[in-house]
Amino acid sequence: MxxxxxxxxxxxxxxxxxxxxxxxxxxxxxxxxxxxxxxxxxxxxxxxxxxxxxxxxxxxxxxxxxxxxxxxxxxxxxxxxxxxxxxxxxxxxxxxxxxxxxxxxxxxxxxxxxxxxxxxGAVGALDALKSAREAGLEEVTLITTKPVQALMGALIDVKLEEIEEKTLLFEGNAGEAIKVFPQNVNVAIAISLSGIGVEKTKVKVFADPDAELNMHEIYARGAFGSLYFKVENLPSPQNPKTSYxxxxxxxxxxxxxxxxxxxxx
Ligand SMILES: NC(=O)c1ccc[n+]([C@@H]2O[C@H](COP(=O)([O-])OP(=O)(O)OC[C@H]3O[C@@H](n4cnc5c(N)ncnc54)[C@H](O)[C@@H]3O)[C@@H](O)[C@H]2O)c1
CATH class of the missing domain: 3.40.50.720 (NAD(P)-binding Rossmann-like Domain)
Structure with missing residues (x-):
């Protein structure tokens, strides 16, 4: 190869x-x-x-x-x-x-x-979502929480460097999320393509000045039952936006x- x-x-x-x-x-x-x-x-x-x-x-x-x-x-x-x-x-x-x-x-x-x-990428559970969607998924939500410096470059009207406590920066669907955070929520699209698509997949993004890790949580519910997945990622030494x-x-x-x-x- x-x-x-x-x-x-x-x-x-x-x-x-x-x-x-x-x-x-x-x-x-x-x-x-x-x-x-x-x-x-x-x-x-x-x-x-x-x-x-x-x-x-x-x-x-x-x-x-x-x-x-x-x-x-x-x-x-x-x-x-x-x-x-x-x-x-x-x-x-x-x-x-x-x-x-x-x-x-x-x-x-x-x-x-x-x-x-x-x-x-920076998440897991895509295998379970792919299986679950065979019988229909009712809800898929991604909650991303990152240190402030990992979110620099986001297309938002917020002065990230002035954030002092955990703050909800974005709530919407995955298609909207990737436009606002082109370098931060690739995982939202991976989850959408494994599950119920970019319009139905809900996304919340938090900036947390006390966080040291990039955290992603996935909630999904459907005919299969429900799942909750959480990963706390160490950032790559070369690029804090990227998880190891x-x-x-x-x-x-x-x-x-x-x-x-x-x-x-
Ligand atoms: N799927 C995921 O979960 C996931 C996670 C982290 C990062 N990413 C994405 O992966 C990509 C790489 O991330 P990274 O941390 O290595 O970034 P990085 O900034 O460390 O490296 C990107 C490199 O690509 C080069 N580059 C940019 N445009 C180019 C082009 N048109 N042709 C050739 N080279 C070009 C840059 O000069 C830079 O050296 C980013 O788009 C990032 O958003 C995806």
Whole structure:
């Protein structure tokens, strides 16, 4: 399995080093970053060519393009890689919040006989949601609580640095949430796609100046019964917005793709 990694930040670098040292059954053909210094820094740690452009990757024999860049980059990568027969492992899952774009991505994947892999990211319970929806889900709610510095860059009219106590910043559906927090609630879209969609999935986002961890809680109710899932994530040392578990989930997904034993729904 030949892979290219787009985005050499916290997640991309972690995946690259895991492939280099972890016996995952994958080989890194290319790394690429719009910030050349980041690609150069990663190239000192792993054996890989640095692509001069995404075009070079499209014209290579790479099987899977790993996107660990941004929501904007993710849409462009999906549009170009899928019809070219390259599967995409997507970290910026917010790129699939728009249902018409999701439909377009499916058609492009069909055209290229390629696949889209969405790691669980910073949450779990997606397997249970996928099973539960087979009999119908009535309610799915995500409650995200993060330290103030992890929410910087959110498109809200609140001075985050002035928050002194736990504060509800947002309440709405998952489609609205990803527009307000493009870098923070990718998990809301992963949960929506596993459950009842972006419009029906409810989201609350809290900023907590006393929190040290990124916490996600999922409540779901349906014909199966109910579930409650809570994860308290340590942030990545390189990027406080990103949970360590998100990077680990990408590595676990690569391992799953190449494994003969597929666990979980
Ligand atoms: N699914 C999840 O649960 C989850 C969790 C955390 C982060 N994320 C998402 O994963 C992505 C990567 O996160 P990160 O913490 O590694 O971010 P990061 O900021 O540490 O690294 C991103 C890197 O991508 C590069 N980049 C940006 N646009 C690019 C482009 N068009 N082409 C090539 N490189 C580009 C940047 O220069 C940077 O080096 C983000 O979009 C983030 O929102 C998803």
């Amino acid at each position: 030949k892979v290219a990694i787009i985005g050499c930040g916290a997640i991309g670098s972690f995946i690259a080093e895991a492939i280099e040292y972890g016996g995952i059954g994958a080989e890194i053909s290319y790394i690429y970053d719009v910030d050349r210094q980041r690609a150069d820094a990663l190239a000192t740690k792993v054996e890989s060519r640095i692509a001069s452009s995404f075009y070079e990757i499209l014209n290579s024999d790479v099987d899977i393009v790993i996107e660990a860049a941004s929501k904007k980059a993710a849409q462009d990568i999906l549009k170009r890689a899928l019809p070219a027969g390259k599967s995409v492992l997507l970290m910026s899952i917010g790129a699939l919040a728009d249902m018409s774009f999701l439909e377009e991505a499916f058609l492009l994947a069909e055209k290229g006989n390629s696949r889209i892999y969405l790691p669980s 578990l998100a990077a680990l989930s990408a590595v676990a997904t690569l391992r799953r793709i190449s494994s003969r034993l597929k666990i979980g729904t």
